[in-house]
Amino acid sequence: MSPEIEQFLSGMKKTIEEVVMPNLTDRFAQEQAGIVAATLGFLSTIQDKVFHYELLENQEYKNILRDVIATVESDNSLNKSLKDVVEKVNQHFQHDRADDQTAMRPYPFIRGSNEHMKEFLCEFIQLQPDMSGSVRDTFESQLKPFFSTLENRERSWVKGLGFDPEADQQPDINDLLYKNGYLIGSST
Amino acid sequence: MTYYTQTLKNRAQPTEQWITHIREHYPVESIIDETLTKKLRQRNNTAAHQTNFEHLEERLTRYIKTTTGQNDIGLTNLKRLSGGASKEQFTFDLDWIQDSGERATHKLILRMDPSESIVETHRLREAQVLQAMWGEVPVPKVFWCDPEKDNLDHPFLIAGFLEGTVQPEGGDKASGLGMYFEPALREALKDQFVQHLAHIHNVDWREKDLSAFDKPQDNSTEGNDWSLTWWERVWQEDAIEAHPIIENAARWLRDNLPITEKPVIVHGDYRSGNFMYTDDHQINAILDWELSHIGDFHEDLAYTTLKILGTPENNEVLTSGLMSKEEFLDKYQEMSGFTVDPKRLFYFEVLSYYKTAVIAVATSLRTSYSQKTHLDAMMNMISGFGYIGTSALQRLLDKA
Numbered sequence: 001m002s003p004e005i006e007q008f009l010s011g012m013k014k015t016i017e018e019v020v021m022p023n024l025t026d027r028f029a030q031e032q033a034g035i036v037a038a039t040l041g042f043l044s045t046i047q048d049k050v051f052h053y054e055l056l057e058n059q060e061y062k063n064i065l066r067d068v069i070a071t072v073e074s075d076n077s078l079n080k081s082l083k084d085v086v087e088k089v090n091q092h093f094q095h096d097r098a099d100d101q102t103a104m105r106p107y108p109f110i111r112g113s114n115e116h117m118k119e120f121l122c123e124f125i126q127l128q129p130d131m132s133g134s135v136r137d138t139f140e141s142q143l144k145p146f147f148s149t150l151e152n153r154e155r156s157w158v159k160g161l162g163f164d165p166e167a168d169q170q171p172d173i174n175d176l177l178y179k180n181g182y183l184i185g186s187s188t
Numbered sequence: 189m190t191y192y193t194q195t196l197k198n199r200a201q202p203t204e205q206w207i208t209h210i211r212e213h214y215p216v217e218s219i220i221d222e223t224l225t226k227k228l229r230q231r232n233n234t235a236a237h238q239t240n241f242e243h244l245e246e247r248l249t250r251y252i253k254t255t256t257g258q259n260d261i262g263l264t265n266l267k268r269l270s271g272g273a274s275k276e277q278f279t280f281d282l283d284w285i286q287d288s289g290e291r292a293t294h295k296l297i298l299r300m301d302p303s304e305s306i307v308e309t310h311r312l313r314e315a316q317v318l319q320a321m322w323g324e325v326p327v328p329k330v331f332w333c334d335p336e337k338d339n340l341d342h343p344f345l346i347a348g349f350l351e352g353t354v355q356p357e358g359g360d361k362a363s364g365l366g367m368y369f370e371p372a373l374r375e376a377l378k379d380q381f382v383q384h385l386a387h388i389h390n391v392d393w394r395e396k397d398l399s400a401f402d403k404p405q406d407n408s409t410e411g412n413d414w415s416l417t418w419w420e421r422v423w424q425e426d427a428i429e430a431h432p433i434i435e436n437a438a439r440w441l442r443d444n445l446p447i448t449e450k451p452v453i454v455h456g457d458y459r460s461g462n463f464m465y466t467d468d469h470q471i472n473a474i475l476d477w478e479l480s481h482i483g484d485f486h487e488d489l490a491y492t493t494l495k496i497l498g499t500p501e502n503n504e505v506l507t508s509g510l511m512s513k514e515e516f517l518d519k520y521q522e523m524s525g526f527t528v529d530p531k532r533l534f535y536f537e538v539l540s541y542y543k544t545a546v547i548a549v550a551t552s553l554r555t556s557y558s559q560k561t562h563l564d565a566m567m568n569m570i571s572g573f574g575y576i577g578t579s580a581l582q583r584l585l586d587k588a
Contacts, residue, residue: 031270035565042569112192118430119193125435147433147582155579161572165366165500 005047013040038162045160049173052183053157054110055103059185061117062098064146065089068124068139075135082130085123092116103186152176199425200558202228214421217402217414217481223310228425231304231558241268244278244340248298251339252346255332258284262293274306274478275299276342276562279349296331300344304560306552306567308422309478311335311343313400317453317480318347320396325384326472350473352464366499367460367509376469378510379519384463384474385492386524389452389485401482409445411483416441416539419546426546426554433582434549437542440585446532448484456480458492460499460508485526489517490536496544496576538588541581548574 003011016037024030069086072078078086096102096113125143128136155164156173164170177183191197198206207228211221249263262283269277278300283293301311315333322329328347335343356369369377393403404411420438427434456479464473491497492507493516499509507516517528548570556567 026268028268028270032563032565035569039565039569042572108190115192115196115429118432119195121432122430122435125432125439128439143432143436144586147436148586151433151579151582154575158572158575161569163366163496163573164576165495165498165505 006044009040009044013037042160046157049177051107052177054114056177056183056185057114058102058110061114064142065117065120066098067142071135071138071142075132079130081127085120089120201232210421210424214417214424216418216421219310219313219400220418223308224421224425227304227308247340256284276302295349296346297349298344298346300340301342302561304555304558306555307479307547310400311345314478315345316398316400317477320398324391325387325474327474350464352466352472354461354464368499369509373469374510377465377471380471381508381510382516382519383523384471385458385488386520388455389524391453393453393482404451404482407447407449409447411448411451412445415481415483419543423546423550426550428553428557433578434545437538437581437585440588441539441542444535446535451482452485454481454483454487458488459497486532486536489520489528490533491540494540496580538581538584541577541584544577545574545581548577
C-alpha cells in the first residue's frame with residue numbers, strides 16, 4: 001500500500017519547513033511549527049519499528065515475570081499480597097500465553113498485555129518489604145539485567161530527539177531490536 | 189477511549205474515591221495537596237486547552253482596574269512570549285499610578301497556568317518566594333497574583349518584565365537545556381551563578397512571609413519525605429504507563445531518606461535557561477521559582493549538576509554550560525560556607541533524576557494525552573528527555 005508512512009511524514013515535514021515556517025510572523029507560532037517539523041523527522045526514524053518494539057517488550061516481560069514468580073513461590077511463607085499478584089499474573093498468562101503467537105495479534109492487544117505486565121512487575125517491586133531476605137536478594141538480582149536492557153533500549157529509542165548529551169555513546173535502536181536480520185529473541 | 193488497565197482509567201477519569209486514596213497514600217505539603225487535588229478534580233471536567241487569547245486583554249484590563257481601583261490605566265502591546273515549557277507567558281505595557289503615587293508605564297509579564305501543566309504548582313507560592321527573594325538575589329518584582337481562576341479562567345501572576353538574555357545567540361535549546369555559552373561569557377557568568385545559589389541557601393526563611401510553604405523541622409527527614417512524596421504522588425496521578433525502573437527508584441529513595449540538619453530554601457530548578465543576564469554580562473534575574481520549597485541544599489546542588497541538564501564539551505559535561513561539576517561544587521562550598529556531603533549528594537542526584545523522569549515522562553505525556561496545554565507537540569517531545577533521565581537514574585542506581 002502506498003505511499004509508505006515515511007513518504008507521508010517527509011512530505012509534511014518539508015511543507016512545514018519550506019512553506020509554512022518562512023511565512024509565519026509570530027515567534028511563538030514559528031517555535032511550535034519547528035517542534036512539529038522536528039517531531040515528524042523523529043517519527044520517520046521510528047515508525048517502522050514500533051510493532052517490533054512492543055513485541056520484544058512482550059517477550060521480555062513474560063520472561064521476567066515467569067522468573068519472578070518462580071522466585072517468589074520458592075518462599076513457603078508467602079503473604080497474601082504477594083500471592084494475589086502471583087495469581088493475577090497467572091490469570092493474565094491464560095489470556096496472553098508464553099507460547100502464544102503474539103506476533104499475529106493486533107497492536108492494541110500486545111500494547112495492552114504489556115501494560116498489564118508492567119503493572120504486575122511494579123506491584124512486586126512495591127511489595128519488596130514483604131519478601132524474605134533471600135527472596136528479595138534473588139528478586140533484585142533478576143531485576144538488574146532486565147533494567148539495564150530496558151533503559152538502554154528506551155534511551156536509544158529517543159536518541160533522535162536530540163536531548164542526550166552522551167548520544168554518541170548510545171547504540172542505534174536497530175542494533176538493540178534486531179540480530180542477524182531478525183527481532184532479538186524470536187525463534188527464527 | 190479504551191484504557192488498557194483500571195489504573196490507567198483511574199488516572200484519566202479520577203473518581204472522588206480514587207482521589208481520596210491517592211491523598212491518603214501520598215501526604216504532601218498542604219498547598220501542594222490543594223494544587224494536585226484541584227488538578228485531578230478538573231481533569232474530568234475541562235475540555236482541551238484553548239490557546240485562543242482573543243478576550244485576554246479585556247479581562248486583564250478589568251482585573252487590574254478592579255485590583256488597583258484605578259479606572260484610567262492603559263494596557264497596550266499584549267503579546268505572547270515564546271520559550272518556557274510550563275506556563276503561558278505574555279508581556280504587556282501598563283500605564284498606572286504606582287504605590288509611590290507616581291504615574292509611570294512599565295513592561296510587565298503575565299505568567300498563566302494552562303489547563304494542566306508539565307509541573308502543577310501554586311501561583312501564590314511562587315509569588316511569595318519571589319517576594320522573599322526581592323533584595324536578596326535578582327528576581328522580577330511581583331505586582332499581582334491570583335491563584336484562583338475567576339478572573340482569567342486560569343491562575344496567574346503578574347511581575348515586572350526584565351530586559352536581558354536567557355539563551356545566548358545560537359543557543360536555541362528546548363527550555364534552555366544543554367545551552368552553549370562562549371568561553372568569555374562563561375568566565376563572566378559562572379561565579380555569579382554559584383554566588384546567587386549560595387545566597388539563596390543562606391537566606392533566613394524564618395524571617396520571610398512564606399505562609400504557603402510547610403516548614404520542616406531541623407534534624408529530621410521531614411522535608412525530604414515531602415519532596416519525595418510530592419514526586420511519587422505526581423507519578424501515581426499522571427503516568428500513562430507503568431515503569432518498573434521508576435517504581436524501583438522510589439523504593440530505593442524511600443529506604444534511604446536522609447536527615448537534614450538545617451533546612452534552606454531550595455530553588456528546585458536552578459540551571460541555564462532559568463537565569464537572565466544583561467549585555468554587560470551581569471545576571472539580572474533568577475527565574476522559574478515554582479518548584480521551590482524548604483529542604484536540603486544538596487537537592488539544588490545535585491539537580492544543577494545533573495549531566496542531562498549540562499552541555500557536553502571535550503569529553504566532559506559542563507554544569508549549566510558554565511563549568512565542570514567539580515569547579516561548581518568547590519566554588520559553592522567556598523561561597524556558601526556549607527560542606528558538601530558526597531553520600532547525600534548521591535541521594536539527591538537519584539532524587540533529581542527521579543523527579544526529572546516523573547515530570548518529563550509522566551506529566552508531560554499526560555498533559556498532551558489530555559490536550560490540556562498550549563504546547564502539546566512539545567510535551568510529547570520532552571518525553572525523550574524524560575527517558576534519558578530514566579536511563580541515567582538506573583545507571584546511577586546500579587552504583588548504589
